[in-house]
Amino acid sequence: MPSRISAARRRKLSPPRRLPVSVEHIIDKLTPLYGPIEWKPRYNALDELIFTVLTQHTSDLNAERAFDELRRRIPSWAQVIEADTEQVAKAIQSGGLANQKSVRIQAILREILARHGHLELEFLKDLELDEARAWLTDLPGVGPKTAAVVMAFSLGMPAMPVDTHIHRVSGRLGLIREGTSADDAHIVMEKIVAPDDRFNFHMLLITHGRQLCKARRPRCGDCPLAELCPSAAEFLATG
Numbered sequence: 162m163p164s165r166i167s168a169a170r171r172r173k174l175s176p177p178r179r180l181p182v183s184v185e186h187i188i189d190k191l192t193p194l195y196g197p198i199e200w201k202p203r204y205n206a207l208d209e210l211i212f213t214v215l216t217q218h219t220s221d222l223n224a225e226r227a228f229d230e231l232r233r234r235i236p237s238w239a240q241v242i243e244a245d246t247e248q249v250a251k252a253i254q255s256g257g258l259a260n261q262k263s264v265r266i267q268a269i270l271r272e273i274l275a276r277h278g279h280l281e282l283e284f285l286k287d288l289e290l291d292e293a294r295a296w297l298t299d300l301p302g303v304g305p306k307t308a309a310v311v312m313a314f315s316l317g318m319p320a321m322p323v324d325t326h327i328h329r330v331s332g333r334l335g336l337i338r339e340g341t342s343a344d345d346a347h348i349v350m351e352k353i354v355a356p357d358d359r360f361n362f363h364m365l366l367i368t369h370g371r372q373l374c375k376a377r378r379p380r381c382g383d384c385p386l387a388e389l390c391p392s393a394a395e396f397l398a399t400g
């Protein structure tokens with residue numbers, strides 16, 4: 162059966178033929194700056210999923226406050242399903258967009274209960290990466306980044322979350338083609354980064370994006386990747 166993916170889309174989902182900077186080189190150069198990085202689960206998988214929904218369009222700090230307050234006021238996920246949506250929204254108001262997020266959280270929890278019969282997600286660890294991703298992205302409002310965060314951070318699976326920092330840094334380094342969306346970049350990055358390196362690579366790139374390769378005025382003069390980075394000359398000339 163012929164594939165329905167167009168040639169243009171297939172191109173976006175594939176890495177550039179030759180990477181200007183290899184993944185190994187990036188790891189070698191960034192590890193002394195930001196590493197070593199050890200994987201430790203933050204939350205169980207369901208808590209991580211709800212926490213990640215709360216991080217949407219706000220800082221981790223605000224999301225943590227909202228998450229803690231929600232757990233304090235309505236201690237079990239089964240109770241969150243039964244609670245008034247307004248009550249959930251009040252509990253999470255420090256995380257912003259409380260009206261939308263409260264509806265989404267209840268919808269996610271209901272869907273998990275309906276499909277799995279239990280309010281837990283640790284069973285996803287036993288699935289193949291793509292199966293677990295499909296299970297999560299079928300939940301209401303759960304996209305590739307949220308799914309990858311749950312798999313990488315709480316289940317220890319080799320997913321590579323691509324947030325705004327990683328999308329920007331990988332674009333500047335030429336790891337993804339111009340015009341590749343952050344959602345599509347998940348697929349590209351998993352093609353170029355070995356499974357065992359993905360968590361580490363995610364952490365190195367996100368830290369690099371926050372500290373040196375910032376959205377405005379990246380500090381290319383201080384960057385150990387500048388020699389090979391295809392964007393450095395332009396930023397150094399204008400900076």
Ligand code: SF4
Nearest residue numbers: 374381384387390393
């Ligand atoms: S050289 Fe500049 S643009 Fe390239 S990765 Fe480093 S900070 Fe970012």
